[in-house]
Amino acid sequence: MGRSKVRDRIVETASKLFYKNGYNSTGVNEIISESGIAKATLYNHFKSKDDICIAFLDFKHAAFMEDIEAFTKDRNEGVDQILALFDYLQLFFQDSEFNGCWGIKTVAEIPQNNQKIRTVLQGQKREFLDLIIALVTKNLKIDHQEEIKTTARRIYLLYESAVVESHLHQNDWPIKEAKEVCSQIII
Amino acid sequence: MGRSKVRDRIVETASKLFYKNGYNSTGVNEIISESGIAKATLYNHFKSKDDICIAFLDFKHAAFMEDIEAFTKDRNEGVDQILALFDYLQLFFQDSEFNGCWGIKTVAEIPQNNQKIRTVLQGQKREFLDLIIALVTKNLKIDHQEEIKTTARRIYLLYESAVVESHLHQNDWPIKEAKEVCSQIII
DNA sequence: TTTTATATAGACAGACTGGTCTGTTTTTTA
């Protein structure tokens, strides 16, 4: 998707800064000085800071989906592939750059009326839910479509709370507990 | 705790605006015009906007703890009092003023380095967890202290995800699913 | 080589922010 080298560098730099310091705490001047490009160049590629925000969300989401898909695929088929979600999160948590859920935090920062960014995030979470649905379908022997969906939703909720709460409490007990509840659900 | 009528009015107005429109989107000028007080008066009661933020968090938290304690107490002893947490949330969700978790959203808005507000929120979540521990102790016949804590933490996680995700998806399925998983845990 | 597109640096506009200060008026207390 990278339409140009310069554009990629902007998105990568902005993503790093947005995730580390927050959307509102990161000014466009910081983005341009950090990525070593001119302001006019930035506004040549993005019509507004909000547009960079969407590119940031897309960038993080795409990397996340790719990573987690690869990570789960490496496990033995069955419940392991589902529980791997929480092992992935555990690694993510231990990373020094872990800073919670970029999506939820970013949406919390933007004004209420900015529906576009909200919609983008909803779509991404929906995609993540679909990934879990695929995992459940493949790894658990469940007949009813409705039960698959329900199970996936519950795993999704557990995962999401594990991200947010491990970040908030600066401790990995939410990840461990969420994984444990998950295993109770799927076994 | 209301040290004065004026102070109370400031906190109530600021809380309403912070919760509805967000912390950064609400300026002190808006707070003073909405509450009909002078700017000097505001800065006579609070040394900075951050201080108003803490008062806001305290105000919302105190009301929440009081409400949820009263709400659960009204149910029959046993699992009902625990599941009532999610019924309370369902009512909260249906309220036109529902706007997610004020704490998580506010902390997401403030700069990384503002440790004070983070610490306040952690303390409040810890208090909420203690409330759940008390509920579990009272209503479930669990002997081991460690198992009580573990159970409470899991209920806490389910509740938190239900708040955040029902808000994000603008739908109450997270509340229903969280409640269902909770009942599986405690029965 | 000339043209065209895209990069550069950085000044600038204009709106908005949190917070201070002066001076006046009202309310409470003694």
Added chain:
DNA sequence: TAAAAAACAGACCAGTCTGTCTATATAAAA
């Protein structure tokens, strides 16, 4: 009634922010 405390209005300050603009340099395409 006199004194003290706390409210008022609002100008003002210093700084931040996004986004625009000018003018120049570079690199690719014709």
